[in-house]
Amino acid sequence: MKTDVLIAGAGPVGLTMASELSRYGLSVRLVDKNTQRTDKSKAIVLWARTLELINRMSPNCADRFIETGLKTESVNILSGSEHIGHADMKEVDSKYKFVVMIPQSDTERLLEEHLATFNIKAERQTELTDFKETSDGVTYVLKHADGSEETAEASWLIGADGAHSIVRHKLNKEFHGSTLLSDWMLADIYLTGVQGTPAINIYWHADGILALFPLQGTRHRIIANVGESSGPIGEGNRPAPTVEDIQRVLDTRGPGGIKAEDSVWRSNFSINERKVDDYRSGRVFVAGDAAHVHSPAGGQGMNTGMQDAFNLTWKLALVSRGICQPEPLLSSYSAERSPVAKVLLEFTGRATEAALLRGGVKQSIRNHVASLVLGFAPVTHTMANLLSEISIGYSDSPLNAHTQHPRHGVKPGKRALIRENEPPVGFGDAPRFALFAESNNLPSALLLKYSALLEATPRAPLSPDSLSLVRPDGYVALATKSGDWNAVDAYLNQFLPKAS
Ligand SMILES: Cc1cc2nc3c(=O)[nH]c(=O)nc-3n(C[C@H](O)[C@H](O)[C@H](O)COP(=O)(O)OP(=O)(O)OC[C@H]3O[C@@H](n4cnc5c(N)ncnc54)[C@H](O)[C@@H]3O)c2cc1C
Structure with missing residues (x-):
């Protein structure tokens, strides 16, 4: 039987991919060449934005990670006894006003346990050795522990196979x-x-x-x-x-x-x-360390990889289930995630360079400038949102609506505010957009036309007199004035399969 998606690599990114695709009803095969999950602590930080997105995987899912780890509220830069700078996680614009310190081995265990709720387990000692894209899928070859080879088919392939990714190599993608x-x-x-x-x-x-x-x-x-x-x-x-x-x-x-x-x-x-330019080639995607690797200075690598998964999975689910046509959804994955890794590489690269600066004079200038800049309250607030990945957005995304009333609500591409006592957008067994709008005069024909794409009931507006459409991963797609239902129709219509 043809599987919807083959995922190579059961690290944190592959496990997140498999969980989210299974939640949205796709058949998934997750293979890993190793005998077991990592027993090393490797990535030890879960930032607020990752926790928000984990919490969307099942009700209160983030709590299990928080209870297992250690909550930390401060990031300090010091030089001997001199306090140079500080980012206070209590200032983060999220309900998670802290960092969770948790070994990657525990993160992977919790993800595996979550995946098991869909009756999916990683197939261990199973190595992807080759693949070829066909007109309607991918033919792949797996090598099993006993040396036997298996050839099978999937509609899509995701390479979450780490920094030495065979998927990236076979696609001849340069790791710049x-x-x-x-x-x-x-x-x-x-x-x-x-x-x-x-x-x-x-x-x-x-x-x-x-x-x-x-x-x-x-x-x-x-x-x-x-x-x-x-x-x-x-x-x-x-x-x-x-x-x-x-x-x-x-x-x-x-x-x-x-x-x-x-x-x-x-x-x-x-x-x-390093990173690749394009995270996709036809029916094959790369994600996580297979697509980008960073200095551990910012502790962002795994978080960024898991967020690749949250970005791709709802798109792939809508396309695979035939609710949406492939474009523009699938090409938006790389268009959105590649710039995030680029900015992150610049940020962690500069942070590492500053930390490694040699020479007494240079170091004392660095310390002086850093303590001036980092003593400025708006800068520490920005730093906290940057580190926690809360400020990540897709301002240049091809999925952003170009509405005529941009002053209404939050700009397209920005993370939508998450309100307490509302389920997170994208929850449940189908990825749906959410309307945040006054519902009087909402045309029932609109809800009917997009019943597979839109939540059945609008939520209260994000700001007065505004209408916002929020994507299943919690980013604003469209912001316009209240009652502008035509804009919603025009926006969502671009995704529907066109009669050939
Ligand atoms: C020492 C260290 C400290 C770090 N600290 C942090 C931190 O504080 N914060 C942070 O966010 N990140 C940190 N990182 C980075 C983080 O560990 C990685 O970003 C993260 O593991 C990437 O996850 P992944 O799922 O993309 O890849 P991986 O975790 O590398 O998983 C890839 C999986 O693919 C499997 N695989 C490979 N090839 C094949 C194949 N052909 N077929 C089948 N399976 C295959 C491998 O066995 C592996 O299990 C750190 C890394 C290290 C090494």
Whole structure:
């Protein structure tokens, strides 16, 4: 039987894709070449926007991630005892006014458990080795643990197969960017002597950077640069740091008084900053690390990948279920998500560059300028929204309506306000747009024509005298004046399959 979607890779992005597509009724096959999910903490931050989107997967779904992790409210930049800057997550324009610190192994476990509610499990030790696009699907080859090969078909293929993606390679997509010429150490380690409430603390020191992330109990993540790249560019240039190496970095760059105890994981890595231009080729998509990799400076990689999944899945579901024609929905995936990764790469690249600046004079100018800028309240508010990915939007999206009354409501492409005691837009078993409008004079013919695309009942307007149409992923599609039903009709009509 032909599956609707084959997803290669059961990391956080593949698991999110599989969950969302299953929720929207598509048949999904999720394969992974590894024997089990990661047991490493890798990405340890879930930001507010990701939590909002997780909460759309099933009622109160985000609570399970919040209860498992540790809530943290501050991100600080320090230099010795000098406090340089601060982003206060309590200022984020979301109900999630905090960051959840949670090891990626737990995030993947919770996603797997959620996926199991649709009776779907990742097929482990199953490697995608080849594929070919046909006129109405994709023929693919899987290699199983016993060495046997299976050839099968799907209507669509999603490569969520990580930084070394075979899907990206086979599509001949260039992974533009570079690998930084610096080596980094990483440790998940138990620390004593850390003062204050749990916070993400980044220390700028003359020798380099030390970032300290709190996890549950006394467990912490430490990241520090350890010098110029010592060998061929890539991972594993140096042996993993010893506990003594870690203690030395803590003593030199940290606030003092912190003692490293037992470690859970010690490793080293180098930073890749790369992305593909186009996330799609016909019936094949790439997402997550397969499409973009970043410096871990901002802790944004996994979050951005999971949000790729939230962007693509409702579009693919509407097309696959025959409710919408493929265009413009499917090409909007790359048009929207590729610029997000581009801006993120610039941001994390600049943050890493600032942190790695060498030379006393340059460093003291950096510290002075940063403390001036980051002491300015509107900047810290913007920083908090930026880090938490709340400010991500699609201002240049081909899906934005060009209405004549842009002053009404929130601009197309922006995230729509999420109101308490309303189900999030896009909830349930079918992706539907939501109308936020006064419902008097709402033509019943409009609701009837778009019954598969629109929620049956309008919600209260987002602002007085406004009519807004919000996409199933919670971004505004159209904003106009109250009663402008023609604009809604014209907008939604572009998606309907055209009689051939
Ligand atoms: C040390 C470290 C720290 C990090 N810290 C953060 C952080 O704080 N915040 C953050 O947001 N991000 C962070 N990241 C990045 C984050 O881990 C990745 O962005 C995230 O794992 C990407 O998820 P993914 O699903 O796209 O890919 P992956 O997690 O890499 O998953 C890809 C999956 O595809 C499978 N696969 C590969 N090829 C095939 C094939 N041919 N067939 C079948 N399966 C295949 C692999 O086995 C793997 O399970 C960190 C990464 C590292 C290494």
